[in-house]
Amino acid sequence: MKDIAKETERLKKEKNAVILAHYYVNDEVQNVADYVGDSYYLAKIAKESSADVIVFCGVSFMGESAKILNPDKTVLMPDKSANCPMAHMADVAKIEEMREKYDDLAVVCYINSTSELKCHSDVCVTSSNAVKIVEALPNKNIFFIPDENLGRYVAEQVSDKNIILNDGFCHVHASITKDYLGQIKAKYPNALVLAHPECKKDVLDEADYIGSTSGIIEFASKIDSDEFIVCTESGVSCELKKRNPGKKFYFASSNHFCPNMKLNTLEKVLHVLKTGENEVKVSDEIRKRALIPLDRMIEIAK
Ligand code: 13P
Ligand code: SF4
Numbered sequence: 300m301k302d303i304a305k306e307t308e309r310l311k312k313e314k315n316a317v318i319l320a321h322y323y324v325n326d327e328v329q330n331v332a333d334y335v336g337d338s339y340y341l342a343k344i345a346k347e348s349s350a351d352v353i354v355f356c357g358v359s360f361m362g363e364s365a366k367i368l369n370p371d372k373t374v375l376m377p378d379k380s381a382n383c384p385m386a387h388m389a390d391v392a393k394i395e396e397m398r399e400k401y402d403d404l405a406v407v408c409y410i411n412s413t414s415e416l417k418c419h420s421d422v423c424v425t426s427s428n429a430v431k432i433v434e435a436l437p438n439k440n441i442f443f444i445p446d447e448n449l450g451r452y453v454a455e456q457v458s459d460k461n462i463i464l465n466d467g468f469c470h471v472h473a474s475i476t477k478d479y480l481g482q483i484k485a486k487y488p489n490a491l492v493l494a495h496p497e498c499k500k501d502v503l504d505e506a507d508y509i510g511s512t513s514g515i516i517e518f519a520s521k522i523d524s525d526e527f528i529v530c531t532e533s534g535v536s537c538e539l540k541k542r543n544p545g546k547k548f549y550f551a552s553s554n555h556f557c558p559n560m561k562l563n564t565l566e567k568v569l570h571v572l573k574t575g576e577n578e579v580k581v582s583d584e585i586r587k588r589a590l591i592p593l594d595r596m597i598e599i600a601k
Contacts, residue, residue, distance in 0.1 A: 316352035323534035323560035377567035388467030389444035405438035418588035427511035494530035
């Protein structure tokens with residue numbers, strides 16, 4: 300393992316490459332990354348990067364967004380089959396139907412979506428900026444795709460808009476149930492509950508804090524409390540433990556792994572750095588159209 304990390308470091312310098320990793324990937328991959336963060340942070344870093352090569356350790360919508368935001372760079376993914384099922388859970392025909400129905404409709408697209416869906420959207424959001432962006436839009440009618448749970452959470456925060464929900468969901472967060480959370484809470488009654496907004500409403504209703512992966516990590520690190528029940532994917536424990544060695548973190552599901560994020564391994568990072576395989580390609584036409592909602596997100600979220 301040490302040798303792989305060393306060789307990765309050497310190749311990174313030789314190729315002027317940078318490694319970006321999401322908080323859900325394996326710990327050993329987070330440990331060799333130059334930047335680890337939530338989706339918004341990583342998109343911003345990808346846009347601003349001056350490296351020649353970006354190795355994106357995440358899932359395909361993340362690699363594609365990096366390529367769309369910074370087309371002159373080579374973007375490599377350790378495993379190209381790492382895909383977020385939720386990214387596909389909306390359809391263009393439904394978007395068109397909604398546009399017919401409402402004159403002033405804004406299609407707000409969670410960044411966890413295919414590039415094709417982004418092409419048909421007005422603005423992208425991530426879990427860390429969705430409320431702020433929806434609030435800033437002049438439109439009254441919003442079609443929020445693809446995640447129903449994040450959409451509902453935003454609708455609860457922004458009461459003056461008509462937010463139409465779509466039925467997409469994340470299977471990892473949906474596996475966290477109110478019943479199981481109740482059992483963990485009974486075991487650790489002093490623990491604060493931290494939840495990602497992709498969780499179902501009855502789980503979010505039990506939370507002391509709701510936010511993105513970065514938000515969860517920041518909150519747990521700042522607040523004067525020693526025990527937490529975490530309602531999101533297990534990968535966040537790497538950073539949570541690093542920053543808070545004295546605190547305890549319990550997970551609210553027996554199945555809190557995103558199998559796609561876990562496809563990123565140190566061996567695969569080294570392999571793509573060595574060979575240049577698994578390059579992310581986005582056609583010019585898709586890139587130009589999908590860039591509009593991504594850029595608009597970055598502009599409003601500033
Ligand atoms: P964050 O933007 O909060 O890191 O979430 C990404 C994601 O895929 C959640 O499932
Ligand atoms: Fe997609 Fe869920 Fe995995 Fe995030 S945790 S990448 S939303 S499947």
